[in-house]
Each structure stands twice: as C-alpha cells, then as structure tokens.
Amino acid sequence: MRMTGARAVLECLKKEGVDVVFGYPGGAILPLYDEMFKDHFRHILTGHEQGAVHAADGYARVTGRPGVCIATSGPGICNMVTGIATANMDSIPMVIISGQVPTGLIGRDSFQEADISGITSPITKHNYLVKNAASIPRVLKEAFYIASTGRPGPVLIDIAKDALEAEINFEYPDKVNLPGYVVETSGQAYDIDRAVAMIQQSQKPVFVVGGGVILSETTQFLKDIVETTEIPVVTTLMGKGAFPDSQPLHLGMGGMHGSYASNKAISGCDLLIALGARFDERLTSRADTFAPNAQIIHFEIDDVEIDKIVDIDLGIKGDLRWSLPLFAKKLKEGNFDYDAAFAAWRQEVLAMKKAHPFMTPPRPGYISPQSIFAAVREITKDDDTVAITDVGQHQMWAAQFFTTDQPRHFISSGGLGTMGFGLPAALGAKIACPEKTIVLFSGDGSIMMNCQELDTLSKYGVDVKIIVLHNNALGMIIQLQDFFYDKHYSQCALNKKKSLPLLAEALGVKGYAIEKQNDLVPVLKEAFAHPGPALVDIRVSPQERVYPTVPGGKALSEMILGGDA
Numbered sequence: 001m002r003m004t005g006a007r008a009v010l011e012c013l014k015k016e017g018v019d020v021v022f023g024y025p026g027g028a029i030l031p032l033y034d035e036m037f038k039d040h041f042r043h044i045l046t047g048h049e050q051g052a053v054h055a056a057d058g059y060a061r062v063t064g065r066p067g068v069c070i071a072t073s074g075p076g077i078c079n080m081v082t083g084i085a086t087a088n089m090d091s092i093p094m095v096i097i098s099g100q101v102p103t104g105l106i107g108r109d110s111f112q113e114a115d116i117s118g119i120t121s122p123i124t125k126h127n128y129l130v131k132n133a134a135s136i137p138r139v140l141k142e143a144f145y146i147a148s149t150g151r152p153g154p155v156l157i158d159i160a161k162d163a164l165e166a167e168i169n170f171e172y173p174d175k176v177n178l179p180g181y182v183v184e185t186s187g188q189a190y191d192i193d194r195a196v197a198m199i200q201q202s203q204k205p206v207f208v209v210g211g212g213v214i215l216s217e218t219t220q221f222l223k224d225i226v227e228t229t230e231i232p233v234v235t236t237l238m239g240k241g242a243f244p245d246s247q248p249l250h251l252g253m254g255g256m257h258g259s260y261a262s263n264k265a266i267s268g269c270d271l272l273i274a275l276g277a278r279f280d281e282r283l284t285s286r287a288d289t290f291a292p293n294a295q296i297i298h299f300e301i302d303d304v305e306i307d308k309i310v311d312i313d314l315g316i317k318g319d320l321r322w323s324l325p326l327f328a329k330k331l332k333e334g335n336f337d338y339d340a341a342f343a344a345w346r347q348e349v350l351a352m353k354k355a356h357p358f359m360t361p362p363r364p365g366y367i368s369p370q371s372i373f374a375a376v377r378e379i380t381k382d383d384d385t386v387a388i389t390d391v392g393q394h395q396m397w398a399a400q401f402f403t404t405d406q407p408r409h410f411i412s413s414g415g416l417g418t419m420g421f422g423l424p425a426a427l428g429a430k431i432a433c434p435e436k437t438i439v440l441f442s443g444d445g446s447i448m449m450n451c452q453e454l455d456t457l458s459k460y461g462v463d464v465k466i467i468v469l470h471n472n473a474l475g476m477i478i479q480l481q482d483f484f485y486d487k488h489y490s491q492c493a494l495n496k497k498k499s500l501p502l503l504a505e506a507l508g509v510k511g512y513a514i515e516k517q518n519d520l521v522p523v524l525k526e527a528f529a530h531p532g533p534a535l536v537d538i539r540v541s542p543q544e545r546v547y548p549t550v551p552g553g554k555a556l557s558e559m560i561l562g563g564d565a
Contacts, residue, residue, distance in 0.1 A: 005133035006031035006164040009097065010039060012140035015172045018068050020044060020059070020431055022052040026072020028112065029099030031164035044431060044460060047452030049076050051424035053083025054450070057092055058428030061411045062386055062436075064217065066093040066147045067428060073099045074112030077158070078119070082418060084154050085123040089415025090238060091215060093152035095143050096124075102162040103131045116158050125153030133166035141173045150183040150319075151302045152215060187318030189326065194314055195273070195297050196330050202271035202295075204345045205231045208254065208283070211238030211414070212276015212301065212320055214407040219243070221324035222275065228331045229338045232349050234262040236277050237399055238414040244405035249346070251353055255283040256550045257396040260356035263548070263556040265349045266291050273297045276320055279309040280415065289555035299323050358400040359547070359562060366541035367517050369394070369469060373401035375521050376439060376467060379528050383437040386411060386429055390422035390446030393475035396546045398441045420449030426464045427453055437465070437528075444470040444494055444537075451503065457533040458508025465528055466509075466535040471542040472496045479545050483560065484552075504535035512536045 003011070009032055013021070020042040025033045036043055046052040049071045056067030071077040077098035087094045101110045117129045126146050128139050136159070143155040199205055213222055219242050226233055226249060233243045234254040243250050252259030254266055266272065272294045277283065284290040287309050295313040299320060300306050306315035316323055331338075360370040387402050389395040389412040404410040411429060413421040426440040447468050457464055469475075477492040501511025510530050514523050514537070527534040548559035 001170050002167055003170050004031065004035070004164065005136050005159065005166050005168060006035045008133070008136045008168060008170050009140065009159070009164070010035045010041060011170060012137055012172060013041075013068065016140070016144045017065070021068045021070055022046055022055040022059070022428065023070030024049045024052055024072070024076060026076045026099065026112065028073035028101055028161045029070060029076070029097075029164075031161065032070065032097070032099070044427070044456070046424060046427070046456050048450065049079035050083055050420065051427070051450050051453045051456065053080040053096065054086070054421050054424035055428030055431070056094055057083060057087050057421075058388065058411060058425030059432040060087070060092050060094055061425070062408050062429045063432045064215070064408065066095050066144055068095050068097070070097045071099070072112065073101055073116075074114045076112075077116045078114050081119060081123070082416075084120055084156065086413050086416045086418045086421060087154040088123045088125065090211065090413065091152050092154065093147040094154040095147055096154060096156040098156065098158045099164070100129065100158045100160045103160045104162075106160065116156065120156050123154075124156050127156035128158065130157060130159040130163050133163040133168045136163065136168065137170060137172050142176050142178060145176045146178075146181060184317070185319040186322040187316055191314065191316045192323065192326050192330055195316060195327065198271055198295060198297060198314065199229065199231070199273070199331070200336050200341070203342070204269045205229075205271040205273060205342065206265045206269040207231055207233045208236070208266065208272055208274045208277050209233055209239040209242045210236045210275065210277025211242075213239060213242040216276065216301075216320040217407070218320045218324045219407045221328050224328045225324065225331060228328065230342055230346060231273075231338070232265055232346060234258070234265060236283050236414075237412060239277065240399055240410040241404040241407045245403040246405050248350065251349060252358070253399050255556070256285065257400070257546050257548065258556075259353065259358060259400070260548055260559065260561065261349050261353035263550070263559055264352055267555065267557040269294045271295050271297070273299070275299045275324070276301070278305045284310060285550045285556050286553060299327075356561070360397065360544060361562070362517070363541045363543065367514065367520055367538055369397045369540055369544060370401050371517065371520060372467065372469065372538055372540075373397060375524055377402055379524055380437055380439065384435070385409065385437040385439060386433065388412070388422050388426040388429060388438065388440045390440070390442040391417045391419045392443045392446055393479065393544065393546050394441050394443045394446075394469040397469075402441070419446045422446060423450050423453045423466070426466070427456055427462055430462050430464050438463070440464055440466045442466060442468050443475060444468055444472065444498070444500065445474045447500065454504055454507040454509045454533075454535070462533060463531070464533050466533070468500055468535065468537050469540045470500065470537050471540050471544065473542045475542070475544065476546070478542060479549070482545070483549070500535060500537040510534040514538045
C-alpha cells in the first residue's frame with residue numbers, strides 16, 4: 001500500500017498496539033500530526049515537551065508496555081532529554097519519535113536543528129536517524145523490540161521531515177533481524193544449584209530486591225521463594241512493591257534513607273542474594289563496606305552490572321523470568337528445614353524492625369508527614385491505588401510510610417532523581433489506568449518544575465489527586481546543608497507568598513489547603529471525593545528531616561537516626 005512516511009509511522013504504532021501518545025507539535029514533525037488529525041489518533045497535548053516524555057514514562061511504568069512520546073526538532077526534542085535520561089536510568093521501555101530538519105539541511109546549523117542522536121547516545125538504549133522513508137517500518141519494529149526486550153530502556157527515532165513526506169510501499173515486518181543484538185534469556189542451571197547450596201550453608205541470609213523483579217513481572221515467584229525459605233527481604237526504592245510492605249519478613253527499603261533493620265541486616269548478613277538490583281550508591285553507600293561479612297549472589301539480566309560496583313561471589317546471568325521459577329523449584333527440593341535454620345537470624349532482624357520503625361514525631365503548629373501518608377493510605381485502602389512521587393524529602397517519606405503491596409503501584413524517579421517527574425508521570429499513569437486511583441506526592445519545590453501540567457489535567461479531565469508537602473523550602477537541600485555544610489542554608493528558601501491552591505484553581509484544578517492537624521482527614525476525604533483532579537496543599541515544618549540517613553562516604557551501619565543530628 002502506498003503512503004507517506006508520516007502515515008507509515010502511524011500505521012506502525014497501531015501495529016504495536018499503541019493506543020495513546022504524548023507530545024507537542026512543531027514544524028519538523030507536522031506531517032505526522034497531520035496524519036494523526038486525519039485518523040483521530042489519540043494524542044495528549046502536554047504543556048511542555050518534558051511533560052510529554054515523563055507522561056509516557058508514567059504510562060510505561062504502570063503498564064509494562066512501551067510509552068510513546070513525540071516532539072519536533074531542536075528545542076522540542078532537547079526538552080525531552082531529562083525525561084529520556086530518567087527512563088534510561090530506571091530501565092523503562094519507551095519509544096521517542098522526533099522530527100528532524102529535511103535531509104539536505106542536516107549539519108548546516110539549520111533553524112531548529114539539533115543532533116539529538118548524538119546528544120542522546122549515552123542515555124538511550126539505542127537511537128536512529130532516519131533519512132530514508134522506506135526504512136521507517138523496519139526502524140519502528142526494531143525500536144519497540146529493543147525497548148521492551150532484555151533490560152528495557154528508551155529508544156529514540158529521529159526522522160527527517162522529507163522522509164515523513166516521501167511516499168513508500170508500506171509493509172510492516174513480521175520480525176526483526178538484529179544480529180548485533182542478542183537477548184540471552186537463560187543462564188546456567190548449575191548456578192541455581194550453587195545458589196541453593198550457598199543458602200543452605202548460610203546462617204544469616206537476606207534478599208535484596210530491586211526493580212528488575214517488577215520489570216520482569218516475577219513478583220509471584222519472589223513471594224514463593226520467601227515463603228519457602230523464610231529469609232528476610234530488603235527492597236530498593238525501585239523495588240518497592242515487588243514484595244508486600246505488609247508482609248512481616250519485609251524489613252523495608254535499604255540504603256541512604258532505608259530502615260534501621262534493613263541496613264543492619266545488610267551489614268550483618270553472611271549471605272546477600274540480590275535479585276534484579278544494580279547496587280547503586282544510594283543502596284550501597286560506600287561499596288567497599290557494603291555487606292562486609294557476606295558472600296553475594298547476584299541474579300541479573302545485564303552482564304554489565306555483575307561485578308560493576310561490588311564484588312560478586314556468584315553471578316547468575318539471565319532473565320528473572322527464567323531464573324526465579326527455577327530457583328523457586330530447586331529451593332523446595334530435598335528436606336532442608338529453612339524455618340529452623342534461620343530462626344535466630346529472623347528473630348534478630350525482626351526485633352530491630354520493631355524497635356526502630358520509621359517515624360516523624362509531631363511538631364506543634366505543623367502537620368506530621370507520617371500522619372499525611374497514613375491518612376491518605378487509610379482513605380485509599382480499599383482502592384487500587386498507585387502512588388507517584390516527585391523527588392525530595394516527600395519521596396523518601398512516601399517510600400517509608402506509604403504501604404505498597406503490589407508491583408507497579410509505587411512510581412518514582414530513582415536513578416536520575418528528577419524533580420518535576422511526578423505530575424506528568426501521574427498524568428500518564430492515569431491515562432493508562434483510568435480505573436485506578438492515582439495519587440501524587442510532591443513538594444512545593446518539585447511541583448513548580450512542571451506545574452503547567454495542571455492545565456493538562458484540567459483540559460482532559462484527568463482525575464489525579466495531588467498531595468503537596470509544603471515547607472517553603474527545598475527540604476532535602478536544607479537537610480544536607482544542615483547535616484554536612486555547617487547549616488549554611490544557601491539558595492534553599494522558596495517564595496512564601498505563593499498559593500498553590502490558587503495556582504491550581506487558575507488552571508482548572510480544584511485546590512485545597514490544610515494548615516491544622518485536625519483538618520487533615522476531613523479535607524483529604526473531601527478532595528478524594530471530588531470528581532476530578534485536585535491539589536491539596538499541606539503545611540509541614542521546614543525543620544523536618546528524613547531519618548535514618550547515611551552520610552556520604554559512610555557505611556550503611558553508620559546511620560544518623562532521629563535525634564542524632
């Protein structure tokens with residue numbers, strides 16, 4: 001069938017089952033927008049290109065399917081760079097389509113020209129510059145395959161405007177042919193046997209569970225493994241939801257702001273079994289002091305991550321879809337009494353969990369962060385609720401206090417730590433899952449970075465509930481300056497005159513303000529009952545700190561607890 005390159009892009013998206021895209025038009029990409037207009041293809045126009053890429057990211061995180069976003073050349077696609085890097089760090093499948101100036105103008109510093117392939121080479125799983133319209137079907141097919149197989153990630157397709165306008169004979173490939181891209185899903189079965197033997201020879205084992213378990217959709221096998229072995233579990237920030245927070249053996253998040261029990265368990269274990277985690281410094285702190293008494297087993301799909309940061313005793317390569325079912329099966333073979341073998345260790349770490357829970361004590365005149373998350377969780381306890389966070393103190397409190405028992409129900413920018421991620425990501429999540437309750441936790445610093453997307457929520461009637469912890473400050477910056485820079489509070493104060501509820505109302509979103517503890521629950525209930533997007537501005541103290549905290553360059557066991565600073 002004869003069609004333009006732009007029409008071919010649209011037909012490829014349909015073949016891949018894409019039901020919505022997020023984007024912002026411009027001259028170089030207008031041929032594609034013209035085809036979407038003719039086809040009535042669903043497109044969400046965000047207030048900024050960064051909003052579009054984060055929205056596609058949120059869509060991907062809650063569904064597991066590649067999110068798709070579109071931008072024009074030059075400043076349009078450059079505005080997406082932060083979001084592409086965010087997805088790349090967290091292994092999120094995405095396909096980003098950008099327009100490029102016509103082929104004859106490439107390399108001439110033409111109007112709105114940028115070498116986005118070169119700019120994004122370090123932050124994409126792969127990218128393309130398409131100058132020949134005939135290659136569009138092949139490139140789209142490859143892009144979706146690369147983005148969603150192996151270790152997922154973002155793939156960018158930059159298409160010259162004349163390629164979008166040229167006509168081709170359209171035929172969508174049935175399969176890809178990528179000799180240089182080999183996805184090895186399985187490893188060596190005898191490595192699983194070695195892992196089982198190491199567990200049975202240990203006395204103080206602990207599981208460290210990362211986002212790979214969620215991405216591979218193997219959480220049920222993890223539950224089976226833990227039920228069999230009765231081994232305590234620590235999750236990373238990206239692994240939150242892979243194992244139920246409500247399960248007694250879950251010690252909580254580990255790392256810089258992890259729980260006392262989690263960090264002590266890592267520091268005191270004799271065997272650490274990491275599942276789909278990459279040992280970034282937020283988890284390990286000082287890598288040379290991480291799990292100092294332990295042998296380490298690492299289940300990982302990406303060979304590059306094994307032995308990259310910490311020394312591994314046993315690396316089990318392969319997709320967790322292969323390794324965890326086999327691991328679960330082999331752990332049940334024989335008559336080993338896991339319950340008795342690890343009883344003393346369980347008692348030790350669970351006693352620490354009970355003795356040192358996460359806490360933010362009440363402060364007169366302000367609302368306790370802990371009470372905010374408890375109240376929202378109580379209101380949404382019967383709902384299929386997805387929590388989205390921005391980045392800052394509120395992000396860590398959400399990870400600590402907002403209980404999550406299902407995968408893909410806690411969404412946060414982990415590796416890149418992108419402020420401004422939350423609001424557009426929540427938009428994308430709600431577009432993807434309209435039946436779910438979507439609640440965004442943000443701060444008065446983060447929410448301002450992409451606050452234009454409040455207008456997008458209003459325009460499309462996207463029912464996201466936004467909880468802003470408002471302290472008139474960059475809270476995490478203040479905390480770091482407080483602890484480590486002699487209380488030199490440099491450029492961390494925010495405008496005290498701003499009214500976020502009025503801003504929300506001006507953009508068509510219902511706004512609420514809470515300043516007293518007694519108003520917390522009634523106003524939150526009213527906001528969640530409101531039939532549309534709502535923002536709730538809640539005053540918290542600028543003196544609040546996230547505890548525990550592990551100072552940079554210190555071991556996990558050297559946590560600062562509340563009252564130590």
